[in-house]
Amino acid sequence: MFRSQGGKFILRIEDTDLERSTRESEEAVLRDLTWLGLEWDEGPNKDGGVGPYRQSERTSLYLKYAEQLVESGHAYKCFCTDEELEAMREEAKAKNLPPKYSGKWAKANKDEVEAELAKGKPYTYRFRVADEGSVKINDLIRGEVVWALDTLGDFIILRSNGQPVYNFCVAVDDATMQISHVIRAEEHLPNTLRQALIYQALGFPMPKFGHVSLILAPDRSKLSKRHGATSVGQFKEMGFLSQGMVNYLALLGWNDGTEDEIFALDQLIEKFSIERVTKSAAIFDNTKLRWINGQHLRSLPEKALTQMCGEFWEKASLLTVHEGPFVEDAVRVLKGGLEVVSDAGKGLSDLLSYPLEESLCSPEVKEIVDDNLREVADAILTAYDSGDLQNAIKSGHDEWQKWVKSAGKSMKRKGKRLFMPIRLLITGKRAGPDIGSAVELLYKAETSGVVHAQAGLVTIAERMKRLKEVEWDSVSEKLASTVKAPESATVLAH
Template sequence: MLKDLMWLGLEWDEGPNKDGNVGPYRQSERTDLYLKYAERLLASGHAYKCFCSDEELEAMREEAKAKNLPPKYNGKWAKASNDEIEAELAKGTPYTYRFRVAEEGNVKINDLIRGEVSWALDTLGDFIILRSNGQPVYNFCVAVDDATMKISHVLRAEEHLPNTLRQVLIYQALGLPLPKFGHVSLILAPDRSKLSKRHGATSVSQFKDMGFLPQGMVNYLALLGWNDGTEDEIFTMDQLIAKFSIDRITKSAAIFDNMKFRWINGQHLRSLPETELIQMCGEFWEKSGLLSSREGSFVEDAVHVLKGSLEVVSDAGKCLTDLVSYPLEESLCSLEVKEIVDDNLKEVANAILATYDTGELQKAYESGHEEWQKWVKSVGKSMKRKGKRLFMPIRLLVTGKTFGPDIGSAVELLYKAEASGILNTKAGLVTLAERMERLKKINWDNVSEKIASLNAKSPENAAALIH
């Protein structure tokens, strides 16, 4: 947890690894302090020793269950005499320390988020603060810790509200000042169930490994149950610190939306200095086995072309493999391309192949963005096509896809990948020559007929388009 907090950039004023004057900061090192306060409660009559066995406690639970009542300690040892206590001690009977709860009355707090919260004491029963092995329980530890460390505000999830009652009673019995409590709503999954592993990643380290940035994560988590009163959604850490106020925290449950999280992270990712983004993507490509080396300008060129599609660093893998792949046959089996096919796509394919045979396409491919644009215009002029009727079919036939980065930039990067040999086989690079050979094999007489009968992409249907 400490590593996660440090990665997120959430620094603490004092605590583990940053000592102050109220340490030690690990509960395992504070046992003597807890025993001191437990003895104080025992001496004041706010706590007592309970010698009940596990069997006796189970019998109490069963009796309450039979009466349709919540389980509650029956107070057997609450009024025991000194002689009775000494007799059990002499026998070596294990015992716990129980906090003595009044049999009637209420406890109220003014929760910073939920307003007044009240509990009836007759539903609680005397509760354990020290186990029979001498170890203090959670509610006792945190009350002592918060008081001795002079904690002013306790902000936590609403599921801790029941614990607050016990902690307030301990504060009051010890004569210690209460902190201000605020209980925020839980973060729920999209189906409004409690967020769990079945909904995907649930730990900071998992999101880190997926390529999320600390600043993106802090930004998104801050917006789960809080806003600054504006429509703004992108904040730096300094902006969040300056704008945050408890009175803007909402009572309603927050819904964890992974798509929104990715979008916010993408805003932070693309706003990084380009040198930093180049370093991150280059490391990812090399580590994932797509890139044999980071030498030369390829990584920088690739990031420049692909960064508009990145939301998390790990997206860089799919973005690169998508760019160098050539799923033409699969795309031609999609109803999405019906309009392009119906507009005499065969004519454009033949024009492209003609320029490939003459060497014009290779020259444009190898000469950069400006020459590529000239080639596109030349192809369009030969068929009296322009605009969408020209650009969309060229994109489909050259890249195998109907969408992606600017095609001129994409083709230029594709050539650099091919010429440099920097990509490993795993990347799935399809060269220009391989693309044109596959394009030549398309049986255009079957394409329109096949598309008319398709409801979804299918490898079997794709195979039927070529012979």
């Protein structure tokens, strides 16, 4: 949004939670944003005049404004102990009321405060909230939002250890960093109420707020680790592209008013409008994410895609090299089945393997088997014994097509009755890339010398040996036993 409005992207590290905030977590954020292509104009490593950019380095600024609020009467020092606060919570709970600070120190005079300070008692800074009235904002997405103040109670802005609370930090930071728009999840609406009060008390101009809906899991629960990857780094490791991730995330709760779904980052910047962000929750659909990523992956320049796949194959111990003629040929053949880079691993593994026996026992091939599959097997084995099959495979696409056409003519088969049995018997699978391209690549895998010993390559010779050993009567019996006979039913007429 900031790019579409001609604004700046300021990266602020909100690290006041000392237990959870580490330099490693900060580096992960910087690394993930860089990978996504989201370049910031100002931040920890790019000073633009409104730093420091880590909240942990802005403590003196927060203390200054906290004291200003005390002087103006909008805040006060609270000396309540943990036991006293717990008693207040229990009392509210007993009355079926929301927890609310009693205001014990809100009306303390100067002498009472000085006496506690002299004793060295710890204290927090509390923001004073009116007992009546309301706060209103015009949300860019949800329209007018109004909160009543009578249930809020005075809230802490500085803890007893001097650490500022999130709501106070971000209000001061947004104002002093001249943030014009605050766009965040709807679960921050309660925070917006507190921040709006702080803006008003300090005389800061109110930014424009927009609260987007949460991204939910397919079961409409909140996304969590049980639903899969939860960090940008994990998606990167799974083989997703940055442009695919940005494209998909932009479409969660937004569209440009057309049927278009594939956008580059510069197109998203040009087309984005906050007015087209929806109020309804977006559902995270991993299938759709993979589809969008696949569109971007397959449209990469051939050299870039080949490099990605080659490096993956070498790292996965499928190939002993990451570049060269075989890698280039393999990418061209397997490209159509790629949605994430890691799909290249499965694609090549499938090509090298030969699960014939398993496939022949699958109910999904019963129709193919019942259509005299043995006839096609005999034709393939005869062609192999004569050398015609090998010549057709290694001579390229045209010779392969000639052999298939000739085999079909001799068996009076064509179309699916010809192609599907040949695919099943030579590759061991019902589906895959173009069969002619697949068997040619299989031949190159045998002869290139770059397939890793652990890759599970089943040679054409080994395939034909196993095909000869198939007991067709046994195959038919096994398939018949997997098909459950329909139960008989009796209809009674009255």
